[in-house]
Amino acid sequence: xxxxxxxxxxxxxxxxxxxxxxxxxxxxxxxxxxxxxxxxxxxxxxxxxxxxxxxxxxxxxxxxxxxxxxxxxxxxxxxxxxxxxxxxxxxxxxxxxxxxxxxxxxxxxxxxxxxxxxxxxxxxxxxxxxxxxxxxxxxxxxxxxxxxxxxxxxxxxxxxxxxxxxxxxxxxxxxxxxxxxxxxxxxxxxxxxxxxxxxxxxxxxxxxxxxxxxxxxxxxxxxxxxxxxxxxxxxxxxxxxxxxxxxxxxxxxxxxxxxxxxxxxxxxxxxxxxxxxxxxxxxxxxxxxxxxxxxxxxxxxxxxxxxxxxxxxxxxxxxxxxxxxxxxxxxxxxxxxxxxxxxxxxxxxxxxxxxx
Amino acid sequence: xxxxxxxxxxxxxxxxxxxxxxxxxxxxxxxxxxxxxxxxxxxxxxxxxxxxxxxxxxxxxxxxxxxxxxxxxxxxxxxxxxxxxxxxxxxxxxxxxxxxxxxxxxxxxxxxxxxxxxxxxxxxxxxxxxxxxxxxxxxxxxxxxxxxxxxxxxxxxxxxxxxxxxxxxxxxx
Numbered sequence: 001x002x003x004x005x006x007x008x009x010x011x012x013x014x015x016x017x018x019x020x021x022x023x024x025x026x027x028x029x030x031x032x033x034x035x036x037x038x039x040x041x042x043x044x045x046x047x048x049x050x051x052x053x054x055x056x057x058x059x060x061x062x063x064x065x066x067x068x069x070x071x072x073x074x075x076x077x078x079x080x081x082x083x084x085x086x087x088x089x090x091x092x093x094x095x096x097x098x099x100x101x102x103x104x105x106x107x108x109x110x111x112x113x114x115x116x117x118x119x120x121x122x123x124x125x126x127x128x129x130x131x132x133x134x135x136x137x138x139x140x141x142x143x144x145x146x147x148x149x150x151x152x153x154x155x156x157x158x159x160x161x162x163x164x165x166x167x168x169x170x171x172x173x174x175x176x177x178x179x180x181x182x183x184x185x186x187x188x189x190x191x192x193x194x195x196x197x198x199x200x201x202x203x204x205x206x207x208x209x210x211x212x213x214x215x216x217x218x219x220x221x222x223x224x225x226x227x228x229x230x231x232x233x234x235x236x237x238x239x240x241x242x243x244x245x246x247x248x249x250x251x252x253x254x255x256x257x258x259x260x261x262x263x264x265x266x267x268x269x270x271x272x273x274x275x276x277x278x279x280x281x282x283x284x285x286x287x288x289x290x291x292x293x294x295x296x297x298x299x300x301x302x303x304x305x306x307x308x309x310x311x312x313x314x315x316x317x318x319x320x321x322x323x324x325x326x327x328x329x330x331x332x333x334x335x336x337x338x339x340x341x342x343x344x345x346x347x348x349x350x351x352x353x354x355x356x
Numbered sequence: 357x358x359x360x361x362x363x364x365x366x367x368x369x370x371x372x373x374x375x376x377x378x379x380x381x382x383x384x385x386x387x388x389x390x391x392x393x394x395x396x397x398x399x400x401x402x403x404x405x406x407x408x409x410x411x412x413x414x415x416x417x418x419x420x421x422x423x424x425x426x427x428x429x430x431x432x433x434x435x436x437x438x439x440x441x442x443x444x445x446x447x448x449x450x451x452x453x454x455x456x457x458x459x460x461x462x463x464x465x466x467x468x469x470x471x472x473x474x475x476x477x478x479x480x481x482x483x484x485x486x487x488x489x490x491x492x493x494x495x496x497x498x499x500x501x502x503x504x505x506x507x508x509x510x511x512x513x514x515x516x517x518x519x520x521x522x523x524x525x526x527x528x529x
Contacts, residue, residue: 225460
């Protein structure tokens with residue numbers, strides 16, 4: 001039951017995916033006044049916080065007809081799948097007690113309870129779209145705030161377990177597909193340059209994850225001393241800059257040695273159509289090139305959406321979900337390959353006439 | 357870089373670890389001589405610092421938040437605080453940290469409705485625009501904070517800005 005809930009609807013709402021920026025996310029960290037933060041809370045205090053949140057969040061418009069999940073009730077595999085879908089953090093998936101997840105009906109809004117902070121409010125949007133994502137998060141936060149008293153200090157702002165989130169509690173991030181910068185070996189330069197601006201670059205699954213598939217999560221690091229709008233504006237300026245750099249890097253790759261790039265893409269298409277054993281990191285690198293090919297217009301655009309969906313569905317948890325049970329890595333690679341072959345069976349040959 | 361004690365160019369740069377915290381100081385040749393810095397045996401930055409950072413550091417050593425039981429050691433080790441009261445207890449060590457971590461040390465974002473009353477007068481003041489004297493006062497305060505936090509680069513910038521403003525104010529009158 002639980003899994004149907006996630007897979008059926010997430011597809012129906014998928015808007016048309018855009019090149020380079022995959023998705024935009026805003027996260028707000030909040031704590032409830034007078035209760036110790038989850039890391040220091042006793043078991044009954046955490047239970048009480050979860051109870052308080054359940055009764056408060058039930059009346060919130062944005063979460064109407066949504067889903068409430070208590071992490072304790074989930075199997076190991078369920079938790080892994082939620083992490084792969086970016087619906088809960090790896091940290092909450094390991095929570096031993098009283099972790100909770102609220103999910104809106106369309107899945108764009110979620111609230112994690114008893115993670116590092118009592119509440120982690122998250123809003124997700126397609127492409128690069130801070131204005132509507134921020135407005136939704138701001139409203140959702142205000143609605144919750146009308147029912148719960150937040151820990152707040154007029155000088156330090158919203159109080160969080162980690163001082164790195166203090167003030168606004170805001171983490172704004174965009175998932176970016178940057179194969180041009182990776183292939184031209186400019187990504188390190190970009191990472192160093194944006195770090196100096198107080199902006200962090202991580203892999204697809206956040207802290208500690210690698211950059212398989214050339215997908216990066218780019219977010220603000222500083223949360224105190226600036227307004228939410230100013231933080232977002234600064235990040236947005238940097239992201240626009242990165243989009244420009246990525247576009248230039250792609251053009252240059254095509255100009256300098258287009259045949260080699262087309263060959264690389266073409267081999268990836270071949271691998272996806274013909275593989276019999278494949279690990280998720282290799283699959284992600286091939287999917288990255290499918291996405292790039294769709295951006296170049298040398299395969300039909302609809303394969304960009306397929307690649308985006310596959311980035312999630314080829315992850316270990318999802319492969320085991322489709323198998324209906326936990327399976328060994330070797331067998332998983334075999335199953336993953338079978339699934340990928342099927343999905344990409346209609347992938348056409350590259351059409352070079354359409355290259356502009 | 358200017359000397360910590362006078363206006364001369366700093367040529368002696370000291371770094372010392374006290375209670376696990378790094379302290380840096382820049383001095384000119386003559387101040388360094390005067391303070392006996394050239395003799396490393398009896399050197400202690402804590403004697404040179406004319407402010408309370410080390411005192412603050414000492415005062416929270418071994419301190420524990422009564423409300424949740426988080427100790428200064430816990431915070432140093434895990435980087436996380438235990439409850440809202442910790443922000444009060446560990447404030448002396450927290451402020452210099454926040455300064456390096458964030459764009460500023462004062463909240464400039466959203467204010468919950470139930471606190472909104474407090475914030476309104478501040479906003480009104482800002483709208484009128486501060487006078488040069490008020491700006492100078494503000495900068496002096498920031499300068500003091502920068503020195504407390506041992507952020508000498510920022511302090512130097514602020515000092516230059518202050519001079520400029522004072523000159524401006526003098527030329528106006």
